[in-house]
Amino acid sequence: MNRLFTPFLMLLVCFVGRSYADEDVPRFDDFPVKDVFKGKPAKVKIVSPKDREFSTRLHELSGQKPNFAGHYTLTSWGCGSSCIQTVAIDAKTGNVVWLPFTVCCWDVDVNEPIEFKRSSSPIVVHGSRNEAGGGVYYYRLEASKFILLKAIEKPAP
Template sequence: MDTASRPHEQACTQSSRDKTQEKRLGSERSHGADGQDVLGKTSLVLKMKKLFFAFLALSAFSIGQPYADEAAPKFNDFPATDLFNGKPSKVRIISSRDRKFATRLHALSGQRPNFAGHYTLASWGCGASCIQTVAIDAKTGKVAWLPFTVCCWDSDISEPIEFKRDSSLIIVHGSRNEAGAGVYYYRLDRAGFTLVKAVEKVAS
């Protein structure tokens, strides 16, 4: 072989080795980047699983509580400032429901106010473990019916309807019109009984 051609062959051989090494390094870098992507995705999946199980644990704790009664309305949140001490007005019998229970309403209207400053509130039975409730304005004789019957309250509840003279809030325990179950907060205003908050009972 011509000695003059040896440097050229050596140069070609070295160039071929360099290209092979570059390909190998490039492949290693590519695999390294893919490995980092896989690790990153695996870490994200693990974090999502931890959040999911934490959410399940929190949900289970919440379901285990019989009532979710955080920030429940209180009587002093709805004060009645107009306390009436005069002679109660004669009840005004207007609606068909008023006429149906006229005798009870007439007897109730002569009593002193016990609710929302100037109302007389009373309940009476409408079946087994069932009551209906009405309030009469001692100043005007106007009748305000609680727009549902109440039944099926828990055995440890002595008063399914809680109320005070110096507050317009009432607290209802049990089922409304035999549907649902829980604790319901209503206030009495000029429009009648208005729902403030409903806390449904969660099955354990």
């Protein structure tokens, strides 16, 4: 009986450990884009007060090839020490979509605080949003808005 129980117990421990480690998080492959833009990118549209504040930067980005969600150019730039702000420009329309917060304070082992793919609509944000909290946040660009899919908060020290 003991010979059968030990392997079963080890298998159970491995399964429980694996299910905890593989927490159900959105994956890029779960959200493929159907529409990949290949034409000439539209000129950026400066509409909002924030767009006007960063119009020089947005004009510099205008016309670049899409690198996110099929037809968006997504980019970030510094807004202070270990702080970035992020924007997506629609290559089809020129419309601007801002990530509604700045990102800062990501862990030292994180190479890119914002992860994304051209062929998929989610982004993965590592760090703090507007200098509050911290963790890993999964957003998806839907109807010109970044919608939170899942948040995995970092435990408080």
